[in-house]
Each structure stands twice: as C-alpha cells, then as structure tokens.
Amino acid sequence: MRLKLLAVLASTVSGLLPTLENRFIEEDDGSVKYVSDYTEDGGSSSTSVKTIRIATSDDDSYAIDTVQRDASSPVILNLIPGISLLQTDQNHECYFVNTTIGTSVFPLIVDTGSAYLWVYGDDCQQELCQAASVYTPSASSASTSTETFALAYVTGTASGEVVQDNIIVNRLATTEQFRFGVADQVPDFFASYPVSGIFGLPSSDSSSIESIISALYDSNAIASKRFSIALGEVGISQENSSSEFNNAGIFAIGEPIKELYTGEIKYSSLLNDAGTYWKIQIEQVVIGDTLVQFNESDTINGVESTIARAAIVDSGTTVLALPEQDALDLHTFFELSITDGTNFAVLCNSTLNINLQLNGHNWTLTADEYLGDPYASDSPFYGYCVSNIQGIQGMESWILGAVFLKTVYADFNLEEQEVGFATRNDNVILTSTETSSSSSVTSQAYYGNVTEVQSSLVTSTSTASQTTSSSTYRGEGLALTVTLPTIFVSVLAFLL
Structure with missing residues (x-):
C-alpha cells in the first residue's frame, strides 16, 4: 500500500x-x-x-x-507544505508560483518545457525588469556567483550570471545552495506577464543543470522525485474565492494528490531522446471517428510512423503547438476551416472531438478546449473561432500545452522517467491557513497526498493532400482581424 x-x-x-x-x-x-x-x-x-x-x-x-x-460529496484538500495554488495573468496565458530566493519572493512561471530556473536580476535595465521584483545578489549573504548562462527562446534570449542561494517553494526548502540564473537580459515578451522569471522543471539532471525537485529530495524535503500539476481553477477555494487569479490551478511537489483525480494515473515512459524534456509518444490521433494519418513521418525511438507523434508536455505553452504540416493536416478534418498560412480558424459550432492515445488510453479534447475566441459580429470571419492548435515552422515535436493540461491531472516522475495523466476531480474544497507559498508554517504540518477528512505556416490552399476531409482553406486578411492564442516563450528553450 x-x-x-x-x-x-x-x-x-x-x-x-x-x-x-x-x-x-x-x-x-x-x-x-x-x-x-x-x-x-x-x-x-x-x-x-x-x-x-x-x-x-x-x-x-x-x-x-x-x-x-x-462523487456526490466534495473532498476537502488542505494546502499543506508541498502544495500551493497557482496564480495566473488576466488572460490566463501563464501560470506562476511564488518562490522565495534568498530573502525575497518572486512569482515564477511553472514551466515543464524549460530546464532552468532563472529570475530577473537587479542589473537588468529593461523596462520590464524595472516594473517587476528583481533578485539582488548582494542582498543575500548566501549568494555566490559561479558562471554565466544564456537561454534561447522562440521570442528571444535570457542571459546573465549563474549564482547559488537557498530556495523555498511550496514551503519546502533546499538545505544546500541551489544553482540558478540571474538575468540581466530578458526577452521583451515577458513584459506582458506579472512575473519575475521561469521556474524550470526538467525531466532529468545533467552536469550543468540540477532540477529543483532533485535538490528538494536531496534536502530531505520530499520523499520522492516527482511533482504534479492541475492547471486551471480547481474546486472551490475558501481562502481565495474573491479572486479567480489566485486559484489558477495546483502545483504539488512530492507524491500525487489523490483528492485531485479519480481512477488511476495512466503513465507514459519518456522517449529515448527526451533529454531534459517531458517527451512522450502519442500513439495515434483520432478526430471524430477517423484515424489521422499524417503526410510526414515522425521517428520515435528509432521507428518511423505517419500515425504516431512525439510530444513534449509543456506547462509553459498555452496552446497545442505542432509542426506546420501536422497542423495543416489536422485542420483538414474541420469543415470549412480557414488559414492565412500562419493562423487557423475553425467554425465555432464545431462538435468534433480530438482523441489522443497515450500508452493505450484516450484523452479527449472537445471543442471547448480547441476553440479560442470568436470573431466579432462585424468581422468577415463572423461565425469562426480562433483555433488553439497552431503550427510552428521548424518544430519537430508536438507541444502539449495548457490547452491539454487543463483537462487532466498530470504527474511527473523523475525517478521512473515517466509522466502520467488522470481524470481530474474538481469536486474539491480547498482550505489553508497560509497566505502564500512562502509563508511561515502553520500549527499543523502535512505531507503528500493525505486526505484531511475535515500556426501552421503553410500558404493558403484549397487542395489539401489529406483526402479524408472535404475542408477548404481561405483566409485573405485573416491575420489582420484575429486575436491569436499565445505560444508561450518556453517552447524549445535551450542553453546556449
């Protein structure tokens, strides 16, 4: 047991x-x-x-x-050490957790698509840094500089020095100093969000990168190297019911939280070439009742397939991001879907489901998930909704972003090198005596999962090679009127 x-x-x-x-x-x-x-x-x-x-x-x-x-009665979940509420921006495009570094607290984006933890530094002279909380190495007696870093993102580069300091997250502390980046240069894209950096959550450690999860495990703060995420509002928060931005999901470090899911967690092993990504196999994609056969093959653990796809599970990306041809192939299944060669729109009355098979289990995206904002009534595209599935030029793997993660409970296991999903339980009442993830401990401490019972970039065309659909493409001027879903910056971040 x-x-x-x-x-x-x-x-x-x-x-x-x-x-x-x-x-x-x-x-x-x-x-x-x-x-x-x-x-x-x-x-x-x-x-x-x-x-x-x-x-x-x-x-x-x-x-x-x-x-x-x-299911007839709600479960009470106390936000104990190791568990905290996520917060979000006003557009619900990023999800962040308060993290204490040294003696100050910083809102950092919880990002399973990034391998590195970094924070804005006091040497950053950009306007976005001046408006945010910044880390001052000289203010912490524990801080020591070791080297420099540079991280390339789709939208720019974050760079600066590497330092060591003590870190507390979810009221769990590292006993040894943790290495992280202090950025003096930050991509301007971050100006849109009330954050101070990235809380990177890699799938493994390397000679240059240690996971904060491993550091907490080595500090005897948790009993296993794993964490879990439930994006989007979870249950009813008695403490924060006045603000939707303070209940944007759950971030838990340690064992899975049984109150947050029903049934079993279905795990998929990481692929051989996962590196520091949470990269798994989608065995097949079914839209409606039709199996999707893609025009381009994907190589997964040495085997080529036009049905299976490799996918990175990334909490730092808002949409489903696909290689450009895969995105085009997928949208041919939606009647009269349109594109301008960069963005897609789908009829708002679409009822098709997208089923992703992961290790023999199907996970469904309904129209509520893959349809974004509708076009205004005075738009020539009235009746269409922005697609939350985008194609990216040069992308090799799928990115399962928040569009997918908001439908499941996700458990990430570093020790077993696997990521699992379960059906979410939103029939939960959240309680807490703490005011933030960095606050002092309460009079009772708990651990783990115990219940306290108290774009595609393809040019517009009308002759898509996918023969299983009669959909056509049109889109003159589409980009001029669309409000695009955001592909967040963490996609394909890597150390330079």
Whole structure:
C-alpha cells in the first residue's frame, strides 16, 4: 500500500506496530523538513516536530479512499507544505508560483518545457525588469556567483550570471545552495506577464543543470522525485474565492494528490531522446471517428510512423503547438476551416472531438478546449473561432500545452522517467491557513497526498493532400482581424 511506504516503521515491541505518522521539523526560515526515520514509541522527544496521522489501519485507508471516490460529496484538500495554488495573468496565458530566493519572493512561471530556473536580476535595465521584483545578489549573504548562462527562446534570449542561494517553494526548502540564473537580459515578451522569471522543471539532471525537485529530495524535503500539476481553477477555494487569479490551478511537489483525480494515473515512459524534456509518444490521433494519418513521418525511438507523434508536455505553452504540416493536416478534418498560412480558424459550432492515445488510453479534447475566441459580429470571419492548435515552422515535436493540461491531472516522475495523466476531480474544497507559498508554517504540518477528512505556416490552399476531409482553406486578411492564442516563450528553450 503506497500510503505506508513513507511511514511503516519496525516496532521495538513484539507484536505491535507504531502509529503511522509523517514527521516534519519546522525550520527558522519558515519551511518544514520531512524526517523519514522518526518513530514514536510513547516516549518524549527532545526534537519539536509536527505530525499527521496518515492511517492507523487498513480500514482507515479504505475509508479515505471511499471519501475520495464519492462523487456526490466534495473532498476537502488542505494546502499543506508541498502544495500551493497557482496564480495566473488576466488572460490566463501563464501560470506562476511564488518562490522565495534568498530573502525575497518572486512569482515564477511553472514551466515543464524549460530546464532552468532563472529570475530577473537587479542589473537588468529593461523596462520590464524595472516594473517587476528583481533578485539582488548582494542582498543575500548566501549568494555566490559561479558562471554565466544564456537561454534561447522562440521570442528571444535570457542571459546573465549563474549564482547559488537557498530556495523555498511550496514551503519546502533546499538545505544546500541551489544553482540558478540571474538575468540581466530578458526577452521583451515577458513584459506582458506579472512575473519575475521561469521556474524550470526538467525531466532529468545533467552536469550543468540540477532540477529543483532533485535538490528538494536531496534536502530531505520530499520523499520522492516527482511533482504534479492541475492547471486551471480547481474546486472551490475558501481562502481565495474573491479572486479567480489566485486559484489558477495546483502545483504539488512530492507524491500525487489523490483528492485531485479519480481512477488511476495512466503513465507514459519518456522517449529515448527526451533529454531534459517531458517527451512522450502519442500513439495515434483520432478526430471524430477517423484515424489521422499524417503526410510526414515522425521517428520515435528509432521507428518511423505517419500515425504516431512525439510530444513534449509543456506547462509553459498555452496552446497545442505542432509542426506546420501536422497542423495543416489536422485542420483538414474541420469543415470549412480557414488559414492565412500562419493562423487557423475553425467554425465555432464545431462538435468534433480530438482523441489522443497515450500508452493505450484516450484523452479527449472537445471543442471547448480547441476553440479560442470568436470573431466579432462585424468581422468577415463572423461565425469562426480562433483555433488553439497552431503550427510552428521548424518544430519537430508536438507541444502539449495548457490547452491539454487543463483537462487532466498530470504527474511527473523523475525517478521512473515517466509522466502520467488522470481524470481530474474538481469536486474539491480547498482550505489553508497560509497566505502564500512562502509563508511561515502553520500549527499543523502535512505531507503528500493525505486526505484531511475535515500556426501552421503553410500558404493558403484549397487542395489539401489529406483526402479524408472535404475542408477548404481561405483566409485573405485573416491575420489582420484575429486575436491569436499565445505560444508561450518556453517552447524549445535551450542553453546556449
């Protein structure tokens, strides 16, 4: 039983088992430290600890599962250390978490498509930096400079120096100094968002990049190298019900949060060439009742296919971003879809579903997900909606961005090199005694998943080679009137 893996301890008394408890030590900086080898034997301890009873018997565990699966009543989820609410901008295009670096708090974009954590620095003279919170190395006695960095994004380059400092996120702290970037040059694109940098979440460590998840694991703050994300408003937040921007999803570090999903998590192994990306295989794409056969082949783990596609799971991209030909192929299935060679629009009354098969399980995107804003009534494209599926020139893999992630609960496992998805449970009431992810610990500390029961760039054409649809393309002037969905900057970020 997974709940017991973190807590079962050998009893020193024959025939007895200790109460199953997780232990935390409150640190001076307001974080909590997980202690896995603490056993309560009835005696007193000189160490002040915080405790929670996970389960005292199999019957209790069964009762917890029963509560979680009862769809008729909401589950109460306490935002314990390791779990925090995401925030978003007014257009819901990026999702960020407050992160304490040194002694200051910075809103950083939670980005599974970027391998590096970096923050605006005080040497950045751009207007966007002047309007945001910036990191000042000299203000932290722990900060030490080591080298320089440069990250190339679709929209520009972030560059600066690499420093080391202590980090707290979700009220979990690194005990060793963590290496991250302090940017003196930032892509202007970031000016649109109330953030101070990127919270990169790579799938693996390398000689030049360590995951913050690995650092927290090495600091004994979490029991496994994994994290999970549920993008978009989750349940009802008793603490933040007055602002939709303060409940833009859940970011959890450590074990999956059972309250946030139903059924099983279906995992897909990362591809051999994933590198630091969360790159998996889409085994097939079905639109309506028709299997999509793409015009160009994709090579996945050495095997070429015109049906399977490689895809990067990226919380830092708002849309579904595809290689340009794949995007064109996909839109031929939508009656009278149009393009100007750069952007797509689909009739707003579309009812087709897009089914993505991942490791034998189908995940569905409905029209509510793939249709963006409608055109105005005085537009020549009235009746059309912007497509949330875009094609990118030079793109080799699909990008499963927020359009997809908002429909699922996603678990990212560094140890097993896999990413899993489950059906979301939004019948949740969120409670918390904290005010931010960096606030001091509350009078009770908890761990893990325990229930507290209390564009395509192809030119316009009318002769698409896909023969399974009669769709036509037209789009003179389309780009002049469309409000485009945003492909966020993290797509294909890499160290220079």
